[in-house]
Amino acid sequence: MPTSPYDFIRRGRDMRFATSAGTDMHERLRKIAIDGAAARGDAELIARIQTNAHLAEYFGPNARTEVPVAGTINGRFISRRIDRIIVDTAAKTIKILDYKTDTDRRARRDKYKIQLQEYRDLLGAIYPGFTISAAILWTHDWTLEVI
Secondary structure, three states: OOOOHHHHHHHHHHHHHHHHHHHHHHHHHHOOEEEOOEEEOOHHHHHHHHOOHHHHHHHOOOEEEEEEEEEEEOOEEEEEEEEEEEEEOOOOEEEEEEEEOOOOHHHHHHHHHHHHHHHHHHHHHHOOOOEEEEEEEEOOOOEEEEO
16 A cells, blocks of 8 residues: 555556556567468567467467457456467367566466356357366466466
């Protein structure tokens, strides 16, 4: 809780910076496409992504970005946008990737788990019988965490 006007202003400035940095990172990641040796988008981010085969899959030719999904969960209408998704109809699997720019993973982990569960629930209604997995890309250290 801010104790002075200076603390209040600093907290607001810090929150705006964090929001802006997160929005910028999402936009940079949204534009990346990797298909074998061919790639387009931010070269620095592509290099980071290509060091992890599990992560690189989410930026490959079978992945989609910023996919809208909506439906009703427990009587409540929910509309979301999934950062990255791979739907494999032959294997009946779906892989979800969500980017998070937080530097403290514990701060909002419970909220993020709920968000990813909502994605699973919404997609489960659209794709009955599919196995759905979800992961978070923590962009501050490029860790891929399966949730």
